[in-house]
Amino acid sequence: MPDFPYERLRRRPDVEADNLQAHDATDLFLVAHALDAGADGTQIAVIGDEYGAITLALTDAGLSGVRVHQDLATGRRALTLNAQELGLTGFTSHELDRTLLEGARLVLLQLPKSLAELEEVADAVARWAAPDAVLVAGGRVKHMTLAQNEVLGRSFARVQPQRAERKSRLIVASAPLPVPAEPAYPVRAEHDGLVLAAHGGAFAGARLDIGTRVLLDVLRDGAGAAADTVVDLGCGTGALAASYALAHSDARVIATDRSAAAVASARETVAANGLGARVTVMHDDAGSELPDASADLVLLNPPFHLGSSVHTGAATRLFEAAARILRPGGELLTVYNSSLGYRAELARLVGQTEQRRRTPKFTVTRSIRR
Numbered sequence: 001m002p003d004f005p006y007e008r009l010r011r012r013p014d015v016e017a018d019n020l021q022a023h024d025a026t027d028l029f030l031v032a033h034a035l036d037a038g039a040d041g042t043q044i045a046v047i048g049d050e051y052g053a054i055t056l057a058l059t060d061a062g063l064s065g066v067r068v069h070q071d072l073a074t075g076r077r078a079l080t081l082n083a084q085e086l087g088l089t090g091f092t093s094h095e096l097d098r099t100l101l102e103g104a105r106l107v108l109l110q111l112p113k114s115l116a117e118l119e120e121v122a123d124a125v126a127r128w129a130a131p132d133a134v135l136v137a138g139g140r141v142k143h144m145t146l147a148q149n150e151v152l153g154r155s156f157a158r159v160q161p162q163r164a165e166r167k168s169r170l171i172v173a174s175a176p177l178p179v180p181a182e183p184a185y186p187v188r189a190e191h192d193g194l195v196l197a198a199h200g201g202a203f204a205g206a207r208l209d210i211g212t213r214v215l216l217d218v219l220r221d222g223a224g225a226a227a228d229t230v231v232d233l234g235c236g237t238g239a240l241a242a243s244y245a246l247a248h249s250d251a252r253v254i255a256t257d258r259s260a261a262a263v264a265s266a267r268e269t270v271a272a273n274g275l276g277a278r279v280t281v282m283h284d285d286a287g288s289e290l291p292d293a294s295a296d297l298v299l300l301n302p303p304f305h306l307g308s309s310v311h312t313g314a315a316t317r318l319f320e321a322a323a324r325i326l327r328p329g330g331e332l333l334t335v336y337n338s339s340l341g342y343r344a345e346l347a348r349l350v351g352q353t354e355q356r357r358r359t360p361k362f363t364v365t366r367s368i369r370r
């Protein structure tokens, strides 16, 4: 294994805790694979490098010109801060696009959670990387499925899973296959006049999530109708932002998410509904670039998974963000799985909170910023 100070890497501004590391065994195997292959840094692209461990270890090993794509705004920030602390430069950050992959002969991938995201990445590599490109995808064995091999097999003629080591496994995909003229993503679907567009990594795809529907019903019944400035916090494909903007032509709506796949999807959704002039989409962590007390209404369907482990800290961060962004007297409408019982926490962090709707599965609350 290369001699790189992995333990010095940090996750901030993402949640930090003693049992949460900023690297894993898969990162180490991917780095070792690239170094063994003797690839030139300018021909390496890294995708899904959570806090920069892969990119920084390669850069530290003397490879220059490595390209990296990270989905989360938090991961991008952590990579920048980790690079500064270690005094490492010479890599470049990209969206999941042609600039990331053109001329790349070795693509290192931390396997994403969803098959749709993997499908979009595999297509992008086959579409834009060099004709002899090799994609090396790695993950924790307990999260890996045979379906991942099948998805890779749609874009590569050879898919070879390697022997598992230290609970991680690499899959080597080579011989990219011809791609369709147009990428399959973003996919689109219409729901009663609302068009949703979704990249592979976006929550719920182009479907309208059941919880989102319940919050939309509450809005349709008149909640939050008088707001001038509305924030869809953790906007995903932009379903809440676009619906609100369609129903309230005077409102200024901001949709914000920490995932680049969500942001790209929300931008497509906004354009597909002709709302470009009234909805602004921002890639940001917990709305950190929005001024204090600047919103009349925040719409929130918070996540309850952090990575693959259940972790309510992610929702708490968004409740705190909503409290900061709302003006005193402003409203927060939150939908959540009823089993999570967020009401007391919302009352504590935001202000007086009442239940507005309850279905067998979901609860919608209205909190007034104190």
Ligand SMILES: C[S@@+](CC[C@H](N)C(=O)[O-])C[C@H]1O[C@@H](n2cnc3c(N)ncnc32)[C@H](O)[C@@H]1O
Pocket (backbone or CB within 6 Å): 203, 204, 209, 212, 232, 233, 234, 235, 236, 237, 238, 239, 240, 256, 257, 258, 259, 262, 284, 285, 286, 287, 300, 301, 302, 303, 304, 314, 317, 318
């Ligand atoms: C349950 S989905 C809801 C998406 C969308 N609002 C809807 O109702 O369909 C939660 C969203 O919150 C985003 N998210 C999670 N933590 C975040 C954070 N710290 N800052 C911004 N967005 C975040 C996720 O990326 C995801 O898109």
